[in-house]
Amino acid sequence: MLFINKEFEKCKQVIKEQIEMTERTCEYALYVQGMIQRNEAMIQESLESFQAAAMLNPNSLENLKQVGRSLYLLGRHKAALDIYAEAAKLAPQDPELLHNQGVCLVYLNDYSKAEECFKKALSVQKTEHSYSQLGKMHILRGDKEGALAIYKKAVENFPENSELLSVLGLLHLQMGDTQKAFEHLGNAMTYDPQNTKAIMGAGSIIQDHGDFDVALTKYRVAASVTPESHALWNNIGMCFFGKKKYVAAISCLKRAHYLSPFEWRTCYNLGLAHLTMHQYASAFHFISAAINLKPKFAPLFMLLGVALTHLEDPSNAKQAYEQAIAIEADSPMTYLNYAIMLFNTGDKSHAAAQYAKFEMYHQKKALNDPDVNALVAKLGPILHMGS
Numbered sequence: 001m002l003f004i005n006k007e008f009e010k011c012k013q014v015i016k017e018q019i020e021m022t023e024r025t026c027e028y029a030l031y032v033q034g035m036i037q038r039n040e041a042m043i044q045e046s047l048e049s050f051q052a053a054a055m056l057n058p059n060s061l062e063n064l065k066q067v068g069r070s071l072y073l074l075g076r077h078k079a080a081l082d083i084y085a086e087a088a089k090l091a092p093q094d095p096e097l098l099h100n101q102g103v104c105l106v107y108l109n110d111y112s113k114a115e116e117c118f119k120k121a122l123s124v125q126k127t128e129h130s131y132s133q134l135g136k137m138h139i140l141r142g143d144k145e146g147a148l149a150i151y152k153k154a155v156e157n158f159p160e161n162s163e164l165l166s167v168l169g170l171l172h173l174q175m176g177d178t179q180k181a182f183e184h185l186g187n188a189m190t191y192d193p194q195n196t197k198a199i200m201g202a203g204s205i206i207q208d209h210g211d212f213d214v215a216l217t218k219y220r221v222a223a224s225v226t227p228e229s230h231a232l233w234n235n236i237g238m239c240f241f242g243k244k245k246y247v248a249a250i251s252c253l254k255r256a257h258y259l260s261p262f263e264w265r266t267c268y269n270l271g272l273a274h275l276t277m278h279q280y281a282s283a284f285h286f287i288s289a290a291i292n293l294k295p296k297f298a299p300l301f302m303l304l305g306v307a308l309t310h311l312e313d314p315s316n317a318k319q320a321y322e323q324a325i326a327i328e329a330d331s332p333m334t335y336l337n338y339a340i341m342l343f344n345t346g347d348k349s350h351a352a353a354q355y356a357k358f359e360m361y362h363q364k365k366a367l368n369d370p371d372v373n374a375l376v377a378k379l380g381p382i383l384h385m386g387s
Contacts, residue, residue: 012036027056027063034066043073061090068100077107095125099133106137126157128164135167147171155184162192170201178205196222196229203235212239230260234269241273249273264293271303280310298328302337309341317341332362336372340379355379 011032018029034049047070054063064087071080081104088097102117118134121127131154138147151168158164169184182205188198203218216239222232237252250273256266267290274283284307291300301324308317321338324331335358342351362376 024052025056027053027060030056031063031066034070038070038073043070046070047074059090061087061094064090065096065100072100072104077104080104081108093124095121095127095130098124099127099130102130102137103133106133106140111137111141128154128158128161131157132164132167139171144171144175148175160191162188162195162198165191166195166198166201170197173201173205178208181205194221194225196226196232200229200231200235207235207239207242210242212242215239228259230256230263230266232256233259234263234266237273238269241269241276246273246277250277262293264290264297267293268297268300268303271300271307275303275306278310280307283307284311296327298324298331298334300324301327302331302334305334305341306337309344314341314345330361330364332358333372335361336375 015029015033015036018026019033022029024030030049030053034046034053037043037046037049047067050063050066050070054060054067057063064083068080068083068087071077071083081101084097084101084104088094088101091097098117098121102114102121105111105114105117114137115134118130118137121130122134131150135147135150135154138144138150148168148171151164151171154164155161155168165184165188169181169188172178172181172184182202185198185202185205188195189202192198199218199222203215203222206218207215216236219232219236219239222229223236226232233252233256237249237256240246240249240252250270253266253270253273256263257270260266267286271283271285271287271290274280274286284304287300287304287307290297291304294300301320305317305320305324308314308320318338318341321334321341324334325338328334335354339351339354339358342348342354362372
């Protein structure tokens with residue numbers, strides 16, 4: 001009763017007396033002691049208590065389950081798997097045992113056996129946890145289609161589970177189906193208005209459609225739940241950037257950078273924001289940091305070329321543009337910026353050649369950006385004259 005009421009101090013005193021009285025032969029006292037120790041994050045001590053209880057009663061399924069759980073929490077996944085296999089001899093169709101075996105096998109990178117365990121567990125008893133772990137395992141393997149099928153089935157069985165709905169929505173989002181993504185994320189928020197995964201996913205869709213004020217309203221809810229999320233502050237920053245409130249954007253992005261200094265996207269966005277504010281040295285700093293973290297992303301080198309141009313370093317700017325082209329040879333914006341830089345430095349013939357490539361790839365990709373079109377209308381005739 002003391003344990004159920006979470007009166008752990010009184011409970012520990014009773015357990016101590018009982019263990020001393022029985023000379024450590026009271027199985028239940030050792031079991032409850034292990035549960036309290038685990039609750040207090042004394043995992044190794046809890047393992048020793050459960051092992052002592054299991055030695056007194058080796059045929060107790062519950063004792064073996066708790067030994068396996070403590071080993072799992074200690075990161076000893078192979079040892080935990082062995083204990084669960086021993087327990088499975090007592091109850092081969094126990095869904096909890098099958099699920100736990102699957103989790104250990106995932107950590108041991110044995111995905112095929114893990115999948116088998118999760119499917120067996122689900123055949124005995126359908127649970128949110130087994131569906132979730134099976135879906136996560138498919139994601140770890142890079143099988144998004146397989147993960148999508150699992151989460152669809154999970155949502156059919158548990159239609160009000162906001163966590164399953166949010167992951168399903170995010171999978172649809174990653175696969176480019178924004179309509180279904182928004183539908184599932186909306187359902188997730190209906191059942192749990194503070195589900196940060198769903199809020200972030202739905203907010204990003206709204207943000208991509210240019211409705212920054214609505215997106216910011218969503219993010220305010222998420223900020224009250226997870227104020228230390230770097231992804232949240234990154235998105236808030238880019239909402240302000242879209243609203244042309246650049247000082248607020250930089251402030252939010254710097255908070256995101258403080259929370260996760262090795263996130264290349266935040267460095268990229270900070271570089272972009274500083275370029276927009278004509279703070280070229282700061283832009284160079286953040287773009288260089290992003291390149292160190294993501295060296296195969298062509299737009300970073302293009303932005304580096306822009307920053308170096310304004311810092312009056314044309315030779316290194318050329319190298320940056322050439323590197324961007326080497327990584328991604330069909331990016332129209334790289335050729336356009338490169339052409340402008342070459343023209344401004346007096347290399348009109350090469351500028352015309354780069355502009356010709358811009359026109360070719362711009363037509364191929366059928367891009368329709370009003371800002372780019374306005375720039376082309378002004379610069380096109382000048383750059384053609386350079387040829």
